[in-house]
Amino acid sequence: MFDRLSEKLSSFRSDVEETAEEQAEPVEDSAEEETEETEDAPADEAADAAEDADLSLGRRAKSFVTGRVVLDENDLEGPLWDLEMAMLESDVEMSVAEAITDRLEQELVGETRTMLERTGGVADEALREALLEVLQVGQFDFEERLRTADKPVVIVFTGVNGVGKTTSIAKVARYLDHHGFDAVMANGDTYRAGATEQIREHADNLEVELISHDQGGDPAAVLYDGKEYASAHDIDVVLADTAGRLHTSQGLMDQLEKIGRVVDPDLTIFVDEAVAGQDAVRRAREFHEAIPIDGSILTKADADTKGGAAISIAHVTGKPILFLGTGQGYDDLERFDPEDMVDRLLGES
Numbered sequence: 001m002f003d004r005l006s007e008k009l010s011s012f013r014s015d016v017e018e019t020a021e022e023q024a025e026p027v028e029d030s031a032e033e034e035t036e037e038t039e040d041a042p043a044d045e046a047a048d049a050a051e052d053a054d055l056s057l058g059r060r061a062k063s064f065v066t067g068r069v070v071l072d073e074n075d076l077e078g079p080l081w082d083l084e085m086a087m088l089e090s091d092v093e094m095s096v097a098e099a100i101t102d103r104l105e106q107e108l109v110g111e112t113r114t115m116l117e118r119t120g121g122v123a124d125e126a127l128r129e130a131l132l133e134v135l136q137v138g139q140f141d142f143e144e145r146l147r148t149a150d151k152p153v154v155i156v157f158t159g160v161n162g163v164g165k166t167t168s169i170a171k172v173a174r175y176l177d178h179h180g181f182d183a184v185m186a187n188g189d190t191y192r193a194g195a196t197e198q199i200r201e202h203a204d205n206l207e208v209e210l211i212s213h214d215q216g217g218d219p220a221a222v223l224y225d226g227k228e229y230a231s232a233h234d235i236d237v238v239l240a241d242t243a244g245r246l247h248t249s250q251g252l253m254d255q256l257e258k259i260g261r262v263v264d265p266d267l268t269i270f271v272d273e274a275v276a277g278q279d280a281v282r283r284a285r286e287f288h289e290a291i292p293i294d295g296s297i298l299t300k301a302d303a304d305t306k307g308g309a310a311i312s313i314a315h316v317t318g319k320p321i322l323f324l325g326t327g328q329g330y331d332d333l334e335r336f337d338p339e340d341m342v343d344r345l346l347g348e349s
């Protein structure tokens with residue numbers, strides 16, 4: 001998962017380390033700094049240069065451990081540019097790539113840095129901070145939210161056709177069961193032939209009730225019935241499926257808007273596939289602008305090497321990624337954890 005992006009991030013780390021070792025001035029203590037300021041005669045400068053050139057690798061390495069180095073904009077220009085290009089190639093959205101490189105520059109440039117570890121360690125730390133900043137957007141405790149909400153909690157799943165909405169509903173039903181919540185499914189995809197059979201199979205496998213109407217019926221009416229059923233049977237959560245495709249995208253948005261009015265969902269979750277990269281990010285933005293979402297599920301992360309959608313979608317919508325879909329089985333659903341994601345991207349898990 002996300003291997004290619006992970007490789008590119010790790011080459012940024014080694015680029016910065018290399019640049020720092022080649023270019024940054026080791027500053028061993030403040031006494032020396034003061035001497036340097038007063039010694040500005042050309043002869044002394046030459047002597048300094050000779051002394052610098054003389055610094056053995058071992059001594060330099062030691063000064064990185066115990067001393068301090070200063071990285072400036074010029075040192076970082078190359079590595080940051082390469083990183084930005086690498087992120088764009090990995091389908092990271094432009095504004096998100098910029099937010100990450102800006103943050104890295106802020107973290108790394110400027111004041112003298114105490115080098116507790118090798119420079120790579122500092123780049124690593126900065127990269128971790130920058131990635132966390134874009135991934136942590138709006139995270140909330142999903143189970144706590146369900147626990148404290150009035151029941152039944154209605155969760156509507158939106159997104160285009162084929163991205164994994166119905167499969168995700170089945171996985172979330174399993175997840176809820178494992179966390180002590182019961183659920184009913186409601187099939188608001190009355191548009192596609194075969195949609196009811198597909199979700200019924202999941203409902204039967206998972207032993208969850210399914211509310212459905214005939215094909216061509218009003219989705220809002222099905223979801224309303226799902227909510228009524230849940231109230232009458234004391235069921236915690238209604239998992240509401242929707243159609244991903246109508247004649248026009250305006251039709252789709254109108255339908256979601258009507259669902260919003262009729263069942264007043266507690267959570268609207270946007271589902272898209274991680275493998276769709278920039279397209280997934282663009283759709284997330286469009287859906288969110290039309291019908292505000294509360295979070296996203298990124299499916300097919302198991303098949304995604306680029307990682308761009310996973311990096312970008314929270315930042316672009318301002319709403320968190322809640323789950324990653326990692327396969328076709330009911331248990332292939334991971335609660336999204338920004339720290340774990342960063343560890344994975346930085347090769348630490």
Ligand SMILES: Nc1nc2c(ncn2[C@@H]2O[C@H](COP(=O)(O)OP(=O)(O)O)[C@@H](O)[C@H]2O)c(=O)[nH]1
Pocket residue numbers: 159160161162163164165166167168244299300301302303324325326327328332
């Ligand atoms: N590899 C993989 N396949 C998935 C995942 N989620 C869904 N799929 C597959 O994607 C296809 C479309 O899923 P479906 O739930 O019908 O999409 P919908 O049209 O949005 O409801 C199915 O073949 C699913 O098995 C996932 O996380 N990983």
Ligand SMILES: [Mg+2]
Pocket residue numbers: 162165166167189195241
């Ligand atoms: Mg479906």
